[in-house]
Each structure stands twice: as structure tokens, then as C-alpha cells.
Amino acid sequence: xxxxxxxxxxxxxxxxxxxxxxxxxxxxxxxxxxxxxxxxxxxxxxxxxxxxxxxxxxxxxxxxxxxxxxxxxxxxxxxxxxxxxxxxxxxxxxxxxxxxxxxxxxxxxxxxxxxxxxxxxxxxxxxxxxxxxxxxxxxxxxxxxxxxxxxxxxxxxxxxxxxxxxxxxxxxxxxxxxxxxxxxxxxxxxxxxxxxxxxxxxxxxxxxxxxxxxxxxxxxxxxxxxxxxxxxxxxxxxxxxxxxxxxxxxxxxxxxxxxxx
Numbered sequence: 001x002x003x004x005x006x007x008x009x010x011x012x013x014x015x016x017x018x019x020x021x022x023x024x025x026x027x028x029x030x031x032x033x034x035x036x037x038x039x040x041x042x043x044x045x046x047x048x049x050x051x052x053x054x055x056x057x058x059x060x061x062x063x064x065x066x067x068x069x070x071x072x073x074x075x076x077x078x079x080x081x082x083x084x085x086x087x088x089x090x091x092x093x094x095x096x097x098x099x100x101x102x103x104x105x106x107x108x109x110x111x112x113x114x115x116x117x118x119x120x121x122x123x124x125x126x127x128x129x130x131x132x133x134x135x136x137x138x139x140x141x142x143x144x145x146x147x148x149x150x151x152x153x154x155x156x157x158x159x160x161x162x163x164x165x166x167x168x169x170x171x172x173x174x175x176x177x178x179x180x181x182x183x184x185x186x187x188x189x190x191x192x193x194x195x196x197x198x199x200x201x202x203x204x205x206x207x208x209x210x211x212x213x214x215x216x217x218x219x220x221x222x223x224x225x226x227x228x229x230x231x232x233x234x235x236x237x238x239x240x241x242x243x244x245x246x247x248x249x250x251x252x253x254x255x256x257x258x259x260x261x
Contacts (some may be wrong), residue, residue, distance in 0.1 A: 003129040004030065007077055007080055009082070010036060010069070010083075013086030014083075015035055016202075017200075018085045018232045020084065024237050026081070027052060031176070032053075033052040035052055036072075037086070053075050080140075082150070090111050091163040115169070120171075120174055131188070151178065162261050195252055196252065198252060200232065227253070
């Protein structure tokens with residue numbers, strides 16, 4: 001899809017990190033962007049800076065998601081692009097230890113279910129509603145192209161570490177549904193791909209001690225640095241523009257393979 005043809009895009013988790021970088025890249029190419037995020041302060045500030053639209057959306061809530069899409073479409077028209085970046089990265093072992101008493105305890109199921117609700121179910125919810133709108137669009141070319149969806153999984157989907165059972169399961173689900181989503185939507189002219197980012201300079205990593213960030217950067221084979229959000233955005237735009245890329249999960253990680261810890 002030529003970006004000039006796209007018209008409008010929706011980005012979940014668009015107020016910061018990978019989503020914000022993708023929003024900047026799309027706006028720079030004259031795509032009208034709606035930012036879905038729970039962080040109103042960050043979302044409104046970025047929207048004002050970019051000339052985008054901020055919609056207060058919780059991807060775990062059906063009513064919130066439907067209201068977000070309705071507002072985005074009322075303002076920009078039906079989107080042809082959806083980029084799902086909303087997510088969390090909880091850390092907890094399957095069997096942990098209470099810090100105060102030292103007693104062993106099972107993983108908090110509410111935390112596990114929250115990771116799945118946001119990372120996996122939230123992604124699917126937005127995919128389903130975006131695709132439902134896209135199917136009514138006129139095709140852009142003779143191949144019947146109507147829209148493109150880019151989801152965000154993680155390298156943890158393939159080599160999750162200690163304490164990442166919930167995160168890896170949720171992101172593994174995003175990767176696993178990529179091909180069936182592409183197959184579900186193939187007759188509608190809607191392509192679906194997923195990016196599996198490695199260790200990136202996101203707000204979560206930026207909050208870590210500098211020594212930890214340096215150690216993480218040193219663990220990357222080449223180049224020996226953390227990934228930049230704009231590099232994620234570049235790949236997202238490549239997936240949008242490359243009409244023959246469909247049903248793929250692409251690692252973006254500097255060739256790192258995560259060890260157990």
C-alpha cells in the first residue's frame with residue numbers, strides 16, 4: 001500500500017514508545033493518525049505536537065474501543081492502517097517468594113490474566129473492529145488491497161526468560177494468531193503481520209538503572225546498543241508498504257537470543 005493512499009491510521013499505545021515513534025513516521029508521510037491510549041496527558045500532548053487525534057481508549061474494554069474507533073472515523077474517515085502497540089510487561093515467577101515472610105506462593109493469576117487481556121485480547125479486539133471497518137472500503141488496486149494491520153509481539157514469544165511466563169504467553173499468542181488472521185482476512189484484501197521487538201529504548205527500559213541499560217546494550221550481538229523506537233517505526237512502515245508481505249512475524253532485535261535470565 002502506498003502511504004499516500006492510506007488516508008488514516010489508528011495506533012494503539014500511541015502516546016509513547018514504539019507507538020509514538022510510529023505515529024511520528026506516519027504523520028510525516030501525511031497520514032492522519034488517531035492515538036489510542038489510556039495516558040491522557042501524554043496522548044493529548046503528542047496529538048497537539050503532531051496534529052493528530054487523541055482518543056482515550058482502554059483496549060481491554062469493548063465500549064471504550066468502539067467509542068475510540070467511532071471518534072477516529074468521524075474525524076479522519078475509515079482507517080486503512082492499524083498498528084497495535086498497547087501492552088504491558090509484567091515480571092513474576094510461576095512460584096515466587098513473599099518478600100516479607102519468605103513463604104512460597106503461586107503466580108498471581110490476576111496479573112497473568114491482565115497481561116493476556118491487554119497484550120493478546122486487546123490486540124485481537126482492535127484487529128477485529130478495524131478489519132470490520134476496512135472490509136467496506138473500496139479496493140486500492142486490482143489485487144483488492146483494502147488495509148494493513150501490524151501487531152506487536154516480542155522476542156519473548158520465542159525465548160521468554162525467567163519471570164516472563166505471563167508476558168511470553170500473551171506475546172506468543174499475538175505471534176501465533178498472525179497467520180490465521182491473515183488467512184481470515186485474505187479474501188477481504190487486508191494483510192496482517194507482526195513485529196517481534198527485542199530490547200528497545202522504551203519508557204520501561206529508560207526507567208532502569210543506567211548500569212542495567214548498559215548491560216542490556218552490551219548483550220546485543222550487533223549493533224551493541226538498544227533498539228531505537230524509530231527503527232520499529234521504519235519496519236512498521238515497510239510492512240505497510242510491501243504488498244507481498246503477509247502473515248509474517250519478523251524479529252527486530254540485533255540478533256540477540258535471550259538466555260534464561
